[in-house]
Amino acid sequence: MSGDTILKVSDLRVEFAGRRSSTAAVRDVSFSLGTGKTLALVGESGSGKSVTSLAIMGLLPRAGRIARGTVRYRGRDREAVDLARLSEKAMRRMRGAEIAMIFQEPMSSLNPLFTIGDQIGEMLKLHGDPGPAERRKRVLEMLELVEIPAAARRIDNYPHELSGGMRQRVMIALAMICKPALLIADEPTTALDVTIQAQILDLMRRLQGELGMSILFITHDMGVVAEMADDVAVMYSGEIVEQSATRPLFARPSHPYTQGLLVSIPQPGRPEGERLVPIPGTVPPPHSMPPGCAFSPRCRYASQRCDVPVALVEARAGHMVRCIKTAEIAAHA
């Protein structure tokens, strides 16, 4: 694990126990996140991106477990630890203080019974309590940092008195108050209006710069990826199918799935009246996976040759693709 890497996930495999057998929701996932950088984990519902983040946090649902692989984490001036092997108690100390998480649903991620000041202050109580007066002062500073207007008044508001965008700001304040080194953001802007979305993304980028934090950004929105991420890992059906720095990935998307994702979103500058091209079909359920490439049933380039397991190989320097036809497709495009 090199010096400027904060998180290195290697060969991660997460299995969920079923009635008879277990199914793997995440298979052979490896990626690393540089200190102060943003890595986007992209994929549609069921691709395993959220499961990956929950596995990192040690918050997998009861039936799930990490079957294989390591999650090496190194915070500020700390020894590297394998989060996958950490005890629940040690893990709890990490959560909030070292690694924080924000969720998709700002509406229900706050307890309706406590004021937002109390809930943010609770975080300070959990990780070394500075006392009531200092706590309130720091909460207030944090609310100002996340640009909540009239923070001094808002601090005593209950969640229902705030709008969705404000609540997401509160969630960010909650996640950031203990100055975590790593922030895992699980679709933090999905439930918000586009204008608010842009503000929240701006805010996250600014805080990242100010606090020197690394972000693992989970999203299905390629537009958000382009705006936020330094590196991208595209997940499909529990595997990473393409992985590279953001620019090369957008310049030369090499996996048919990534290409499909990019042409299925509207873009300015495209000829008027041109139709968006959807990816046909849905992600295969884990119990009826195709024998080879998981994307082959939906892929327009698929042939017999795709029915054998495909490895993630380096197509160009730093650009990994899990497709045997990368060269042909590049020629075709």
Added chain:
Amino acid sequence: MSASALADEPGFLEALFARRAVLVSLIVFLVILAAVILAPLIAPADPSAMSVRNRLAAPGGDYWLGADAFGRDVLSRLLYAGQVSLTIGCGVALVASVVGIVFGLVAGFFRRLDGPVSRIVDAMMAFPDILLAIALVAILGGSMINVIIALSIVYAPRIARIVRASTLVIRELPFVEAAQALGSSTGFIMINHVLRNIVSPIIVQATFIFAYAMLAEAGLSFLGVGVDPSTPTWGTMINEGRQYIDQAAFLIFFPGIAISVSVLCLQLIGDGLRDALDPRIAKEL
């Protein structure tokens, strides 16, 4: 409620007292409570002072509510007996709630313990209340504390079941997951995030259990298996009066009224609380 009132949402007390019956019940119950607590000050006579001359004296004169077979003042006995009856009701409501909350939270939170705990709760609820209470008092012996313990064991499963069901709902809410993701301990989440959010159904159920426990206590005392017979309770008063039902019906009439009015008030208060604490129903009132 009229449409205009929907604009400014009614506060909890307004919602509670929107029903006249709830307000009246609360006042009546508070009067009973005050009278019972102040018994040493307002009772016209010593509740155990006997007077053979006045045995079975009819209501009126010196004995407002008459005198019993030993010539003891029924009103004074009623007030002192109320202390025992209400203490048992209140004690059972509290103890049953605490025990029920613990078991319900554990069952709702730790899936592994859910099966065993829930089956025990189901098994206990399958017993008829009074039979179980009689058996428990027979084992424990008849004293006020033991009656409270026995009835708490009888009624705790009702609370446990409600707490478990509510816990299962709350624990799946995103804010519980968020609290976990931010490093809160399980105990903290159970108390602050889950328990605090299910207080209303517990309060409502505890009010009903208060009423049930008073009835059950009266039943136990009537059957002679409750509190030691020398301590007057409303149930023992009815039991003692039973023998003189053809000569002095008032002996069972007044304690009977005391029990029914208290229980009715508690039930109505419970109903009112349930509606006022439920945001969906409160708005339709």
